[in-house]
Amino acid sequence: MAEGILIENVVKTYGSGDTAVHALRGVDMAVAKGEVVGLIGPSGSGKSTLLKCLGAVIEPTSGKMTIGDQCIYDNGWKVRDLRALRRDLIGFIFQAPYLIPFLDVTDNVALLPMLAGKPNAMARKEAHDLLDALDVGHRAAAMPSQLSGGEQQRVAIARALINRPPVILADEPTAPLDGQRALAVVGLLNDMARQFDTAIIIVTHDEKIIPTFKRLYNIRDGRTVEEIPGAPVPEIAA
Amino acid sequence: MISLAGRDILHGWGKFVLTGVGLGLLIGVTLSMAGVYRGMVDDAQALLDNSRADLWVVQKDTLGPYAEPSSLTGDSERPIQAMRGVAEAVGVTYLTMQIAHGDKDVRVMVVGAEMGEPGLPGQPTHLIAGRHIVRGHYEAVADVKTGFAIGDRVKVRRNFYTIVGQTSRMVSSGGDPMLFLSLKDAQAAQFQKDSDAILRQRARVAASPLLNPPGNPAVALAVNAAQSDNSNVNAVLVTITPNAEPDDVAAAIRRWQRLTVYTRAQMEEILVEKLIANSARQIAMFLVILSIVSAAIVAFIIYTMTIGKIREIAVLKLIGTRDRTISWMILQQALGLGLIGFVVGKIAASLWAPFFPKYVLLLPSDSILGFFAVMLICTLASVLAIQAALKVDPAEAIGG
Ligand SMILES: Nc1ncnc2c1ncn2[C@@H]1O[C@H](COP(=O)(O)OP(=O)(O)OP(=O)(O)O)[C@@H](O)[C@H]1O
């Protein structure tokens, strides 16, 4: 199976000395291209920290990370332009949508391709298609402040997908959604993964969607444990 | 491409425009200050233009007649008139004084010019109403800015004068409107002593054995007559014949009449570089301070606007937007603010310029210069905000 994401022995310590927080103590994880895996764990166990490291938002303390066949980190960044790396390789979905308040829904989604020089009309057409697929096409002309929390979240998902990145990192993406919509979003991410060979990690507390994962990682004490598929879902301390 | 700056401005355009208007009023003040200076220079030039002289002959070693007092005997013009290259030479007097008009005082420059063909140097140029002075006494032509109407009677020193004509833009280098009298009347106004002074002076002459030698009363009479002579002038204005060179004629007058002579260029230098030099520096100081204040305000506004968007900027960085794009967004907004400010300032300055007591001249070239200065200031002012934006850590955008 072709590797989409490979994380080897990644350590992240916030601060140093007495106040040091050992958020990750040596995490291993592998996600194949086209695969969606879940990441669960109690609050404060380091889930968001892991996604931020992989997303090149913060720098790990040590370890090795590979996306596709490109090693991006090996006890130090292997890529000079981290922002370009984020733009080209990674789609982010956060718990809060963080849309740009002065752009309408369409342009929030179409922003990256437009900034990259794609003709506006073409970028907006792609944005519309994605928004339709996410069931918010009818709100395409609205401003973010006029949307419900769930609608905003789906717009943020569309924004993460627009560049068809090889990796999507989703940190509790379904938190503001109701059960039906949450399942729909996970279904859509699964479709994305299959269709575009995307490797996707979804951090979640959501009991309803955990059973949909074929593979599931549980993180505790800063280390990951792979759960046996089909086994009863471990209790999550929220 | 998409203009992030434009979209952000459109989103909150009310606030943006109001800020721009506020900045604009400040820019308007700055442009007006420059206009005040240009007005002063223009007043000086108008004064020289309107005298229609090529040369100014003044008391030896003075900067007269505008920048320093100067006095010449009334017959000085005659030998000048006879010199080669001189077309006309006429004596003039200038006296700045307060004149009561209704219940207000008006500050005017009383000009005494020899009567004769209108068009003689020193005479009022084209009238906008009424006629020139034709009688030797008690008639006056006033600039409209005095507020005197045709038919008004105004009191200058001891006598009343009837306004018979009006001019416009005839002002002293200080911007005071002119009041033209016949030379004789103006000389009387400037040099005539009051009765008590004359009596005292005659008593002094009578008491002096030198001036009033016993047995020869004619000496005292002659002394008194000489002392009450009012025929002095402040300057002689000279026009030259078409093919004469001003510098040559000036040199000849200097040499043969032993008087100080200024050409047009030298007179302009005296007025602009000596007479109004201090005011000009005063204004320049104001311009510098206003520019600094404007820059500080733009910097502050742009900085606050940027800090208010720090989260969006972090998200933009997180999803991979280039620093260039973010900097350009902030710079564009600063320039936009400057543009609004400049347009508002230009309009404001034009609207309120006529209400200034002195002439305010808004030169297009000053506006163009002002525009580039505003743009430069806005660019510099955005540096602080851009620095702040570039320092933002994308990790701050996301919680966890
Ligand atoms: N910037 C930081 N500086 C210091 N410590 C931090 C920082 N960010 C996170 N931590 C600590 O690291 C640990 C892991 O945090 P993280 O946000 O990864 O947890 P999480 O698994 O995402 O929790 P939750 O489920 O509540 O979102 C926590 O103890 C947290 O307090």
Ligand SMILES: [Mg+2]
């Ligand atoms: Mg978290």
